[in-house]
Amino acid sequence: MVDRRTFVKSAAAATLAAxxxxxxxxxxxxxxxxxxxxxxxxxxxxxxxxxxxxxxxAEIVASGIRLSSLDPSGLRVVLKPxxxxxxxxxxxxxxxxxxxxxxxxxxxxxxxxxxxxxxxGHRRDNAYLLTASGLTYDLKNTDAAYVDLNSDDVREVRxxxxxxxxxxxxxxxxxxxADLLVSMPxxxxxxxxxxxxxxxxxxxIVPGLIxxxxxxxxxxEGIESSILDINAALTVPRFNIVDGIIGMxxxxxxxxxxxxxxxxxxxxxxxxxxxxxxxxxxxxPERVEYLREAGRxxxxxxxxxxxxxxxxxxxxxxDFELLENFASLKSSLVG
Amino acid sequence: xxxxxxxxxxxxxELVASLGxxxxxxxxxxxxAGLLSTTEATALASLALRSPSSEQSLPDIEPALDWLxxxxxxxxxxxxxxxxxGSCWMTSLAVxxxxxxxxxxxxxxxxxxxxxWLLRQRGLGTHWLLKVMYRLNLVPRTESAVExxxxxxxxxxxxxxxxxxxxTAYAVIALKLRxxxxxxHTPDDRIDMAEAMLLDRACPGGGWNYGNSRVLxxxxxxxxxxxxLALIALGNRSTGVTTEGLQALRGMLETNDSPLALxxxxxxxxMYGRDAGNLRERLIDSIDQKGPPxxxxxxxxxxxxLSARGDLFRFDIDx
Numbered sequence: 121m122v123d124r125r126t127f128v129k130s131a132a133a134a135t136l137a138a139x140x141x142x143x144x145x146x147x148x149x150x151x152x153x154x155x156x157x158x159x160x161x162x163x164x165x166x167x168x169x170x171x172x173x174x175x176x177x178a179e180i181v182a183s184g185i186r187l188s189s190l191d192p193s194g195l196r197v198v199l200k201p202x203x204x205x206x207x208x209x210x211x212x213x214x215x216x217x218x219x220x221x222x223x224x225x226x227x228x229x230x231x232x233x234x235x236x237x238x239x240x241g242h243r244r245d246n247a248y249l250l251t252a253s254g255l256t257y258d259l260k261n262t263d264a265a266y267v268d269l270n271s272d273d274v275r276e277v278r279x280x281x282x283x284x285x286x287x288x289x290x291x292x293x294x295x296x297x298a299d300l301l302v303s304m305p306x307x308x309x310x311x312x313x314x315x316x317x318x319x320x321x322x323x324x325i326v327p328g329l330i331x332x333x334x335x336x337x338x339x340x341e342g343i344e345s346s347i348l349d350i351n352a353a354l355t356v357p358r359f360n361i362v363d364g365i366i367g368m369x370x371x372x373x374x375x376x377x378x379x380x381x382x383x384x385x386x387x388x389x390x391x392x393x394x395x396x397x398x399x400x401x402x403x404x405p406e407r408v409e410y411l412r413e414a415g416r417x418x419x420x421x422x423x424x425x426x427x428x429x430x431x432x433x434x435x436x437x438x439d440f441e442l443l444e445n446f447a448s449l450k451s452s453l454v455g
Numbered sequence: 456x457x458x459x460x461x462x463x464x465x466x467x468x469e470l471v472a473s474l475g476x477x478x479x480x481x482x483x484x485x486x487x488a489g490l491l492s493t494t495e496a497t498a499l500a501s502l503a504l505r506s507p508s509s510e511q512s513l514p515d516i517e518p519a520l521d522w523l524x525x526x527x528x529x530x531x532x533x534x535x536x537x538x539x540x541g542s543c544w545m546t547s548l549a550v551x552x553x554x555x556x557x558x559x560x561x562x563x564x565x566x567x568x569x570x571x572w573l574l575r576q577r578g579l580g581t582h583w584l585l586k587v588m589y590r591l592n593l594v595p596r597t598e599s600a601v602e603x604x605x606x607x608x609x610x611x612x613x614x615x616x617x618x619x620x621x622x623t624a625y626a627v628i629a630l631k632l633r634x635x636x637x638x639x640h641t642p643d644d645r646i647d648m649a650e651a652m653l654l655d656r657a658c659p660g661g662g663w664n665y666g667n668s669r670v671l672x673x674x675x676x677x678x679x680x681x682x683x684l685a686l687i688a689l690g691n692r693s694t695g696v697t698t699e700g701l702q703a704l705r706g707m708l709e710t711n712d713s714p715l716a717l718x719x720x721x722x723x724x725x726m727y728g729r730d731a732g733n734l735r736e737r738l739i740d741s742i743d744q745k746g747p748p749x750x751x752x753x754x755x756x757x758x759x760x761l762s763a764r765g766d767l768f769r770f771d772i773d774x
Contacts (some may be wrong), residue, residue, distance in 0.1 A: 152595060162646070207676070237529065242664070242665055242680060243665075244621070244665075244680065245678065245679070245680045245713050245715050245716055245752070246714075247713035247714060247715060247716075247750070248678075248679070248680075248711050248713035248715075248716055251712065251713070252710075254713075268486070268487075268750075271484075271486030271487070271490070271493075271750075272490070273485075273491050273538070274538060274539065275538070275539075290538075290539055309612065311671055313672075328612075329486065329495070329535065329614065330535060330539055330543075330613070331542075331611025331613060331617065332613060332616070332622070333612070333665045334665055334667075335610075336611075336612065336613075336616050336617050336619065337613050337616050340615070340616050340617070371671060374675075375670075375673050399575075400489070417580060432617070441627050443671075
């Protein structure tokens with residue numbers, strides 16, 4: 121569906137542009153309200169080694185939060201993992217052990233309340249997905265609440281950018297009322313968008329009850345465009361923790377293969393976090409269309425604007441397998 | 456109606472109490488207790504609460520029916536909630552709920568108007584330009600990424616988008632229930648095409664997920680809840696696809712204890728005359744051990760399934 125739409129749109133745009141002398145498709149194409157965004161000069165991203173999903177995770181997560189100079193004391197924190205599907209053989213979702221460790225870390229650091237919230241993009245039956253993925257067990261053990269964002273109460277949010285024609289979105293009250301929204305994606309390739317990380321993970325806040333499963337409206341509007349509009353619409357303070365202990369390569373985000381990286385990535389700027397993650401995957405972030413665009417107004421994508429702390433990313437960089445149509449994303453460092 | 460076993464009766468009482476306890480002051484239900492009323496939850500809860508044994512004291516569903524009737528829009532459809540305006544896919548559930556009510560002209564007229572609204576909605580098909588490109592081999596088939604017949608139209612979740620299994624299944628059920636009151640040929644044409652769409656979207660090996668069977672050359676796997684819904688919508692059609700679907704559903708439910716999946720599984724097997732005794736026992740056990748589900752949709756379907764009122768979705772009950 122998406123590729124048809126994108127194809128027809130781009131074919132039509134290219135045809136029109138080619139027929140008009142001097143018209144370049146990328147000329148003065150700023151699609152955001154400049155007054156609403158002020159990109160910081162530099163962003164800090166912490167990469168910490170985490171070899172396994174084990175008992176050390178809570179301390180590693182707490183270290184990542186401290187290193188990022190985030191003080192969550194007194195905050196109502198909403199953790200938004202990536203929980204989209206279940207495959208007993210696969211590594212689709214943010215690992216429940218990391219979610220449990222993050223709940224513990226935020227509580228230890230003084231958060232007033234920590235809830236886990238997700239609006240799975242494929243499956244509507246949360247009871248099944250939570251149990252099959254193992255998250256029910258960890259939620260019970262940590263005595264943490266779960267909110268189904270697909271059916272939460274919603275509020276209308278006017279978009280602050282115009283990559284899609286949506287103009288507005290209805291978004292869940294749980295997300296909009298959080299003091300801190302923590303995107304917790306899995307480090308994965310994505311067969312439509314190249315990579316799926318902190319920014320793409322926000323698809324899960326778009327309520328299925330309104331937009332359906334698999335949130336097809338966003339696909340019709342263009343995945344990259346939707347990623348940009350959703351993230352630009354959010355004014356709630358954000359933090360990002362990426363599960364890069366075991367990532368997914370190849371035909372992600374559902375059917376790719378497992379890839380052990382052994383790292384967690386932390387930071388407040390989702391663009392900088394995602395750029396760092398892309399580099400860990402052996403991908404040049406500025407070649408990922410939506411990351412390059414996000415780097416123009418939502419955050420920092422260029423290496424010189426990102427202060428790396430913790431581990432040196434280059435030492436953990438891997439050569440993730442990419443689908444043929446994304447081969448051009450490969451960084452020269454691994455290619 | 457057969458008598459209920461004690462454990463079954465106890466489970467039914469718990470479900471009724473839980474559903475009755477989660478109603479909002481405005482008479483409707485939200486997706487779970489404390490959430491704003493939606494058409495879907497209100498329609499399903501009001502449908503479920505007319506089903507159990509007459510021995511039980513049931514909450515009054517009149518306020519829920521009033522909620523539904525007062526929310527119907529001028530175009531005949533229903534909105535998602537008071538916050539999200541505009542007619543939406545939940546119209547099918549309002550029609551199903553009102554169609555199952557004892558005769559009341561007002562409700563039946565509302566259901567027919569809802570049915571007419573449904574007939575005006577359709578999922579998007581293949582763009583004409585792309586059809587030409589396919590015909591001229593300008594776009595490789597692999598580029599289309601998904602392998603399904605885009606010309607088979609069902610119902611979308613939202614206007615101007617593609618057809619998917621769940622909204623199509625609900626719309627088919629609603630239209631079948633209202634078929635005698637709708638314009639002569641149109642419902643049959645739409646139902647026939649939607650059924651063909653559902654059959655086309657079945658996963659290799661049987662069953663349905665949200666509505667894609669293969670992506671980028673890889674098989675996708677089915678889900679229990681959507682498989683059961685598709686089977687119910689297909690209404691006891693005996694084809695290789697439904698037989699495979701029933702087998703796949705049986706297999707999926709061996710490792711799926713979700714109350715929603717078990718309840719819909721019971722309704723699907725009942726409809727096709729297959730044994731669902733084991734699923735009933737597991738659903739009763741689940742309610743006994745974990746309590747009723749918090750999700751009003753699951754709660755409602757569990758109540759309908761355990762009270763053996765699958766006939767609420769049978770299309771020959773409404774003459």
